[in-house]
Amino acid sequence: MNFSYSLVVFDLDGTLVDSASDIAEAVNRTLVDWSLPRQEETVIRGWIGDGARALVASAFAHAGKAIDLDKVMPGFMVHYADCLLLYPTVYPGVVETLQALRERKVAVAICTNKPQRFVRPLLDALRLGEYFECIVGGDTLPERKPSAAPLLHLVDHFGLQPSQCLMVGDSATDLLTAQAADVPMALVTYGYLRGFDPHSVPGVAVIDDMRELLGPQVEPSLLGCS
Structure with a gap:
């Protein structure tokens, strides 16, 4: 047809x-950088879709940590790049x-x-x-x-x-x-x-x-x- x-x-x-597992790993590495616990991939999946900054904001809000995103994002983007091709x-x-x-x-x-x-x-x-x-x-x-x-x-x-x-x-x-x-x-x-x-x-x-x-x-x- x-x-x-x-x-x-x-x-x-x-x-x-x-690519959720790779994105989740980048988020978790960022949380660890800030002495926060890792989160399950199933939880992080619920934050994907509105862009990297919104994703990170959701992760830190879930952890109950007030943070300046401008300080967090450079490190997150490094992890994002490192994790991009792990398991997509x-x-x-x-x-x-x-x-x-x-x-x-x-x-x-x-x-x-x-x-x-x-x-x-x-x-x-x-x-x-x-x-x-x-x-x-x-x-x-x-x-x-x-x-x-x-x-x-x-x-x-x-x-x-x-x-x-x-x-x-x-x-x-x-x-x-x-x-x-x-x-x-x-x-x-x-x-x-x-x-x-x-x-x-x-x-x-x-x-x-x-x-x-x-x-x-x-x-x-x-x-x-x-």
């Missing part, structure tokens, strides 16, 4: 790649879907709150880099998700209209971004949901496997699009 969109914009962590994995169906989109001449891009300088090395290490022409990270522009600005930047980059594009993500942050940009949305059920129920949102596609992105449930008519 034909694919109805000219551009698919993917979130990264929790959507294409499971690509979710099932991602490569097949990206290849299918390429064969259908659909452009793909990434809109993530991960600092931009870490995105390309991660993609390249997992052999995904060749698929993505354009990447917007959490620090690429003055605003990050859930602002519409990063997503609309990508829409403009490809010379398209929002209705010609599809956003794919795993969180309420991604949903708010797509809604703010008036871009159709598909939510995966396997990412870092942080208590968010994708099935509770009307007008979005919900997929359990990335390969379902090529199925009929993402048709514009089913997402409230003309």
